[in-house]
Amino acid sequence: MSEFEPNIVAFLCNWCSYAGADLAGTSRIEYPPNVKAIRVMCSGRINPMFIVNALQEGADGVLIGGCHPGDCHYSQGNYYARRKFQIMRKILEYLGIDPARVRMSWVSASEGQKFADVISEVIGDVKKIGPAKNINRI
Amino acid sequence: MADLAKMRNEIKKIVQRDDVKYVIGYEKGTYGWRVSPSFARTPEEVDKFIFSPLCVNNLAVYLVLEEKLPLPKGVEEEKKKIGIVVTGCDSRSVVQLLQEKAISRDDVVILGVPCSGVVEPKKMKEMFGKEIGTVAIEDKGEKYVIVIDGKRREVLKEELVSENCKTCEYQNPVISDILIGDEIKEKKKESYSKVRELEEKSTQERWDYWKEKFERCIRCYACRNCCPVCNCKECMAEKTTPVWIRRSVSLSENAGFHIMRSLHTAGRCIGCGSCERVCPMNIPLSKLYKKVEKDVIELFDYRAGLDEEEKPLLSVYSVDDSNEYIL
Numbered sequence: 001m002s003e004f005e006p007n008i009v010a011f012l013c014n015w016c017s018y019a020g021a022d023l024a025g026t027s028r029i030e031y032p033p034n035v036k037a038i039r040v041m042c043s044g045r046i047n048p049m050f051i052v053n054a055l056q057e058g059a060d061g062v063l064i065g066g067c068h069p070g071d072c073h074y075s076q077g078n079y080y081a082r083r084k085f086q087i088m089r090k091i092l093e094y095l096g097i098d099p100a101r102v103r104m105s106w107v108s109a110s111e112g113q114k115f116a117d118v119i120s121e122v123i124g125d126v127k128k129i130g131p132a133k134n135i136n137r138i
Numbered sequence: 139m140a141d142l143a144k145m146r147n148e149i150k151k152i153v154q155r156d157d158v159k160y161v162i163g164y165e166k167g168t169y170g171w172r173v174s175p176s177f178a179r180t181p182e183e184v185d186k187f188i189f190s191p192l193c194v195n196n197l198a199v200y201l202v203l204e205e206k207l208p209l210p211k212g213v214e215e216e217k218k219k220i221g222i223v224v225t226g227c228d229s230r231s232v233v234q235l236l237q238e239k240a241i242s243r244d245d246v247v248i249l250g251v252p253c254s255g256v257v258e259p260k261k262m263k264e265m266f267g268k269e270i271g272t273v274a275i276e277d278k279g280e281k282y283v284i285v286i287d288g289k290r291r292e293v294l295k296e297e298l299v300s301e302n303c304k305t306c307e308y309q310n311p312v313i314s315d316i317l318i319g320d321e322i323k324e325k326k327k328e329s330y331s332k333v334r335e336l337e338e339k340s341t342q343e344r345w346d347y348w349k350e351k352f353e354r355c356i357r358c359y360a361c362r363n364c365c366p367v368c369n370c371k372e373c374m375a376e377k378t379t380p381v382w383i384r385r386s387v388s389l390s391e392n393a394g395f396h397i398m399r400s401l402h403t404a405g406r407c408i409g410c411g412s413c414e415r416v417c418p419m420n421i422p423l424s425k426l427y428k429k430v431e432k433d434v435i436e437l438f439d440y441r442a443g444l445d446e447e448e449k450p451l452l453s454v455y456s457v458d459d460s461n462e463y464i465l
Contacts, residue, residue, distance in 0.1 A: 048401050049374065049382045049394075049398055052394045052398065053382065053394075056391075056394060069457065069461075070457075079455035079456075079457065079459065080452065080453075080455050082455070082459050083438070083451075083452060083459055084452060085463075086437060086459070086463060087404050087405075087433060087434065087437070088397075088401055089463060090433045090437075091400050091401065091404075091430060091433075093341075094336070094337065094344065094429050095348045095393070095396075095397065096341050096342065096343070096347070096348055096349075097341075097345065098341055099463070103465055104463065104464050104465070105464060105465035106464060121465060122465070134345055134349075135389065135390045136390060137384075137388075137390045137391075138390070
């Protein structure tokens with residue numbers, strides 16, 4: 001059997017992480033192809049139900065990308081997101097869903113290399129814990 | 139517990155006021171020892187009010203349940219106050235509603251009653267079998283004196299009292315216009331021992347535990363409907379554009395619903411335990427919401443329902459929030 005290739009859904013903020021991912025592409029930096037990027041206007045816009053729905057629909061891991069603290073295009077969206085997902089990770093952990101499946105990262109528009117590194121790290125972690133089966137829709 | 143005659147007297151005074159529409163309290167329910175909420179518009183109706191350890195309903199939910207129909211043009215809304223009888227935890231729900239501007243302070247008259255714990259109906263049912271006849275119950279410190287159909291019986295409080303009441307830190311109402319009865323001096327401490335016990339297990343064990351519970355859920359939404367802080371006019375669980383949670387009752391959708399609700403009540407749940415009490419499938423919901431409460435205290439030093447001027451937890455942020463989980 002071939003090695004498990006995880007499905008990662010990345011919610012990237014329009015102003016930093018998405019541009020960072022774009023830069024990684026234009027700079028021809030190689031990173032694993034398991035990630036599906038979804039562009040949102042701000043990390044603060046991401047509803048925790050997005051993550052739940054992603055996990056239900058077969059994602060093995062979710063990455064949330066936002067601007068660095070203080071750099072948010074809307075000045076504070078990423079701070080709200082940080083609070084929200086900190087609580088959410090604790091809840092998921094308590095319910096027995098590995099919190100390594102829900103990660104958050106600050107990637108700025110100039111950090112193409114960092115984006116590639118973050119993706120590799122998330123994929124490495126999810127590979128270790130295996131496919132997510134807990135709350136999959138059948 | 140407060141003296142009943144004195145309590146009725148106080149409530150009568152409130153009902154008679156011109157600016158008060160009605161007072162919400164408790165009356166004897168239809169069957170056996172059950173207690174149901176009661177709404178008194180006249181002093182005569184106050185005479186059926188009761189107060190005993192069997193009064194478990196969180197009445198704060200009725201402050202936001204009243205349907206307000208659209209008014210014809212030029213007709214002013216009748217501004218009248220609603221009186222409400224609250225115990226410690228219910229008073230925190232009222233504060234939470236005030237904080238979220240679901241109600242305004244001028245619209246309520248709060249009658250606080252210090253509470254030394256309420257009886258858990260599920261335990262009552264277990265102890266006395268199916269629904270029984272007339273019951274009088276009295277709180278005697280360590281024991282409950284229960285009179286069933288004339289027969290007297292003493293039961294240790296430990297065996298009957300609600301789990302959340304055992305570790306309740308706010309037995310006295312945190313907000314009240316009129317306080318009926320004496321304040322309780324005794325202080326209890328919440329140690330979250332049950333939450334910690336589950337936290338120490340492995341990820342797989344925790345999932346097995348909750349999987350069994352969530353599979354049982356029939357999604358009757360009783361937990362949501364009885365919750366004082368779950369007062370959205372439109373609930374995400376029922377939205378169809380888009381569908382966040384499908385209608386089917388399956389492990390996946392049930393888990394999604396409970397994750398959603400625990401997040402929605404994060405920093406708002408005041409731990410009255412109503413949701414667990416009404417659950418027909420005996421899902422230990424308090425164990426989930428207590429965990430969130432514990433985390434919120436540990437991470438942000440925030441306690442829900444204590445200060446009506448405080449900003450809700452998730453609508454503020456601090457630049458010093460922890461970065462530990464961020465890559």
